[in-house]
Amino acid sequence: MNEIVYKEDLYPNITLFRISTPELVNKAEAGQFIILRAYEDSERIPMSIGGLDREKGLLTIVVMEVGKSSAEIVRMEVGEKFLDVVGPLGIPTHMEDFGGTCIVIGGGVGIPPILPIAKALKDHGNKVIGIIGARTEDLLIYEAELGAVCDQLVITTDDGSKGIQGFVTHALQKLIDDGEPIKFVMSVGPVIMMKNIARTTEPHGIPTWVSLNPIMVDGTGMCGGCRVSIDGKSKFACVDGPDFDGHKVDFDELIQRQAMYKPQEKVAYDDFLHKCRIGLGKK
């Protein structure tokens, strides 16, 4: 259990893992998340589910190295085991036949989790348009996988190296302007991206859900660290989410809370990289 059976560097600091967790995979649904602990003294890290292969019992996660914990994870190799893979956690993304077009939008490492969501939406009989964005063409991931699932895939890059030049919100605005009968928008990615998506759809009254990934410890409702303000009320992303109505989320508060440990994260990361350089690191 928890063995890494496949590893691929999608980009120098973005790594895909397939992990053998048959029981979890059998139970998990699109939109849920897991908590991963690499070693005995590691942090507990919440991760979106980036793919579920029920036949083989494989869970896909895509990790970007941003600090000590993710650095530890991406240095693990095929054949090694994660100490803990806890889940599935959170409530699955709401599914139904929405009777119109569904848009799934992913940014950065938020792109992989929209793949199982897009698949589930298709299974419920929806027309699905995917929008993925990145700074530049090289950073685009999951293009082929999403292309195979979505009825249409729109690509945006900040520098115009591929697809529409601009942000995912530009592509979304264009679909709205073109009169696409959008009944549901689901997005996963950086908080600022989700905030702008919610802003784009709000004047049109399009139901827009976002998957939030706040700082979290236990993931079962016990610590309250993941609380987010929804319509002025505190909700726990781990048990009430991770999906919330994007028009009700206090994104600015979430951005602030996500930055809570930036100084300590930097200390831990610098220390880790230093130990790696002098040969004391995990790998």
Added chain:
Amino acid sequence: MASNELEGLMLGQIEKKLRMKIPRQQMPAQDPKERIHNFKEVPNGFTPALAVKEAQRCLQCKKATCMDGCPVDVDIPGFLQLITEGRFSDAAKQIKLTNSLPAVCGRVCPQEEQCEITCVLAKKFTPVAIGHLERFVADWEREHNETEIPEIAPPTGKRIAVVGSGPAGLTVAGDLIKLGHAVTVFEALHKEGGVLVYGIPEFRLPKAIVKAEVDFLASMGVEFKSSYVIGRIKGIDELFEEGYDAVFIGTGAGLPNFMGVPGENLNGIYSANEYLTRSNLMRAFDFESHGTPVMAGNSVAVLGGGNTAMDSVRTGLRFGAEHARIIYRRSRKEMPAREEEIHHAEEEGIEFQFLTAPIRFLGDENGWVKQMECIKMELGEPDSSGRRRPVPIKDSNYMIDVDTVVIAIGNSSNPLIPRTTPGLETNKWGNIVADDETGLTSRKGVYAGGDIVTGGATVILAAGAGKKAARAIDDYLKNL
């Protein structure tokens, strides 16, 4: 037994009149000035000489009223008698006949409200230090490697799933395994012990002791499955489908309450659960090797007056706070924390601001809490809890500078299992409805106990509920 340790001890019983003349023995403790800089346990435990002397104070009453106060029916005069004979490990085994967790209970039980308050000596003198002695014998047995696996009944072929490895779940597991049933304990976190590992700090309950208790259960044959969230990866019904004959739910009070005052989500404001979990379970006090951060504030304010509040504020102090204070809306008298905990906190220089409640939190430009606006309270008529209700005094508002705030005002019930278990009745607070005497819920074969039923209470009440449920489960399985 290491006989040299017993040399020179004045063993045996002494005349009753003389017993009453012995003063209650004090347990040595780490100096407050030292201990505020470390996370090591505060009281050091009795020496054999102190333990024997203290146990000799027991009058060995025929009608032992102390036992009326014990939720798990420990034979108190019995184990005290064994101590006077120098049979410390036998005393521990005596306790373990009815209490699976003596090293834990000896430390965190509120004995002053249970066995010690009903001790006959309490009326005229001071009660026997039953808790300290329980701790002493449990530690003795463990430290001298004299722990023995008790007799286990022949296998019954019945399987029980215990959900949650806190004091309730561990007690159920210990009692049922002895009766020959197969027991699996499921734990959502990566370490067993529930609140004993994530909630209670190292300086009050060393984690090595919890581990020893868990290992002891494992050595009796209890199977532990950690990082396994029942209600998510598997529902209660699926446990039955897998062949479990009964289920015990002991998931604790899992959802922290907040106050609902403006600014509560500013950075630097924690629930006690998060603050303590980061420190205890995730070892934030050893950031260098564990990497789990926590705000080590300079001015820590903890809101609440219970044991969890004391644990939080003393943790804040140990992280190096210059000001670590308790803000409580009633007076010292109404604080629900144990006297011993309040006393330790006072010794360590914790500041107490009574009759004070926050009304809002103010942040800096980056969203960090920097001030707390408080209002003074006065005590009015008693409320439903019997304690006098705090009433705000008009225009008494004032500001306190803070950089870390910990909210320790209790927990609500965790919704995970009720939400995913059809037919499981809950009350209006979301607690599982269970029979007082048996722990039976509205579902056949499903029992519950501890904080998930009562709301936030104590370790020993949870253990007591586990005890009753284990008995009822055993009866149920016999008739299955």
